[in-house]
Amino acid sequence: MLKLYHHHTSVCAAKSRLAIEEKGLEWEGEIIRLRERDQHTPEYIALNPFGLVPMLDHDGRIVVESNVINEYVNDVFDGPKLKPDDPYKQAQMRTWTRMTDENVHAAAGVITTAIAYRHVPSHGNQISGQLDPYKQARKIASFEDGIDNVHFRTAMRRYDMLIHQIDTALSGEGPGKALAGGGPDWLVGDYSLADVAMAPYMERLNCLEMSFLWEDKPRVADWYARLKARPAYQSAIIDWFDWDISWTDLMHEQGAQVSNQVRSMVEEMRDPGYGGWTPPGADA
Numbered sequence: 001m002l003k004l005y006h007h008h009t010s011v012c013a014a015k016s017r018l019a020i021e022e023k024g025l026e027w028e029g030e031i032i033r034l035r036e037r038d039q040h041t042p043e044y045i046a047l048n049p050f051g052l053v054p055m056l057d058h059d060g061r062i063v064v065e066s067n068v069i070n071e072y073v074n075d076v077f078d079g080p081k082l083k084p085d086d087p088y089k090q091a092q093m094r095t096w097t098r099m100t101d102e103n104v105h106a107a108a109g110v111i112t113t114a115i116a117y118r119h120v121p122s123h124g125n126q127i128s129g130q131l132d133p134y135k136q137a138r139k140i141a142s143f144e145d146g147i148d149n150v151h152f153r154t155a156m157r158r159y160d161m162l163i164h165q166i167d168t169a170l171s172g173e174g175p176g177k178a179l180a181g182g183g184p185d186w187l188v189g190d191y192s193l194a195d196v197a198m199a200p201y202m203e204r205l206n207c208l209e210m211s212f213l214w215e216d217k218p219r220v221a222d223w224y225a226r227l228k229a230r231p232a233y234q235s236a237i238i239d240w241f242d243w244d245i246s247w248t249d250l251m252h253e254q255g256a257q258v259s260n261q262v263r264s265m266v267e268e269m270r271d272p273g274y275g276g277w278t279p280p281g282a283d284a
């Protein structure tokens with residue numbers, strides 16, 4: 001039995017649904033109502049001490065952490081390979097998935113709460129029970145101060161860098177030799193868990209009306225279009241949004257309201273005079 005404890009709009013849960021769907025596996029799901037704090041019940045914490053989704057139960061073996069779940073699912077089951085055979089390519093793949101764990105996911109939490117979720121009072125319920133104090137601090141700031149919160153610019157700067165990193169990876173050059181040799185269609189050559197890991201974050205940026213981040217990057221736009229065209233993207237990500245459509249509507253509506261402001265913020269940070277970052281190779 002393969003059971004995924006998940007949530008319909010959670011980016012991490014979407015990441016693991018995507019891997020499972022790409023493998024073509026039968027699975028059952030249990031929705032963890034994050035704003036009702038199902039993830040903080042003693043029964044759930046006894047299985048997953050981090051109090052987060054997703055969580056996989058494979059015949060009684062409990063696996064947590066979306067990227068770990070994805071490797072487990074790939075390694076244990078037959079079906080299309082989502083990991084390269086070459087250990088070096090595997091290392092590159094993990095360098096991408098690690099980025100999501102390191103700070104891309106934190107940035108997603110900040111921008112989603114600051115722009116959209118803060119407008120829903122029940123979202124505040126999730127904050128009090130947070131088991132990760134760093135995340136709790138970011139959530140409180142984003143919930144209270146919206147896009148003026150102290151983490152917002154950092155989060156946008158991280159996403160702007162990420163889009164640049166993806167662009168150079170698809171060019172084959174990579175953002176540095178460690179990630180060179182990928183593309184032209186997928187991040188490390190063939191479609192892999194690296195692309196799976198990034199897909200829900202791209203969808204989130206799209207929902208929050210931030211596609212301006214790649215408007216001058218046709219390689220990224222084409223890669224995103226290729227991701228969206230995969231049947232598993234539809235069944236693992238898009239189809240779940242209909243479970244409770246108001247959240248994606250909220251993201252689009254609130255995202256549209258601040259899109260110009262956020263765009264100016266990003267452009268300001270790209271300006272070297274601001275002390276921001278300039279992509280290598282850009283005129284400065």
Ligand SMILES: N[C@@H](CCC(=O)N[C@@H](CS)C(=O)NCC(=O)O)C(=O)O
Nearest residue numbers: 010011012034052053054065066067
């Ligand atoms: N590193 C974890 C992060 C999981 C995570 O943050 N999940 C969020 C949803 S995307 C969650 O469960 N939030 C509930 C909460 O913070 O209380 C993973 O990749 O699985």
